[in-house]
Amino acid sequence: MPVSIVSESTLVQLYRQHHAWLLGWLHRRLNQPETAADLAQDTFMRLLRPGVELPETLRAPRAYLSTIAHGLLVNHWQRQDLEAAYLQALAVQPPALHPSAEEQAQTLELLLAVQAMLDGLAERPRRAFLLARLDGLGYAEIAAELGVSERMVKNYMAQAMLHCLRLRGDAA
Structure with a gap:
């Protein structure tokens, strides 16, 4: 298992000097103390990931930490938006068709x-992929929807598939 390159003393020093500031920075953006605390903790946990290199002295530690925290914040907001959209879609379904809480969590x-x-996929290949996979549209229908040729749709689908295969290769 790869080892983190961040020294314990560097991380402890960074945490002591900047945790309170980072917590305040996140709290101002979220106005949710518990979530801000979780994201501040996650920011420092990211520094412990294998392969993360942190110099003994950072020139701009707050900029470094806020960059990491900003990415986590964006992920948090995207998750909230997706969860809200999923719950809204469930709300229009009859209660008898609602999945169990466990199934809802798995689906989310x-x-x-x-x-x-x-x-990481460009907008048009992503739309083409979603129209094909979620809406079940054929290439001709996708081409009409996107205002492009069927050949371009094939190209978009190939881009999407290649993107997914690359990600899958990275995960393996």
């Missing part, structure tokens, strides 16, 4: 994984 995790996989 799956939706988040799909969202993460498609994150």
Whole structure:
């Protein structure tokens, strides 16, 4: 298992000097003390990931920490938006068709994984992929929807598939 390159003393010093500031920074953006505390903790936990290199002295530690925290904050907001959209879709379903709480959690995790996989993909290939996979549209219908040729849709789908395969290769 790879070892983190961040020394314990560097991390402890960084935590002691900047944790309170980071917590305040996150709290101002969220106005949710518990979530701000979780994200501040997650920011420092990111520094313990394998392969993370942290110099003994950072020139701008707050900029470094806020960059990491900002990414976590964006992920938090995306998760909230996706969860709200999922719950809104469930709300229009008859209660008898609602999945169990466990199934809802699993579905939400799956939706988040799909969202993460498609994150780095350009807009049109992502739309083409979603129209094909979620809406079940054929290439001709997708071409009409996007205002492009079927050949371009094939290209978009190939880009999307290659993107997913690369991510899958990175995860393996």
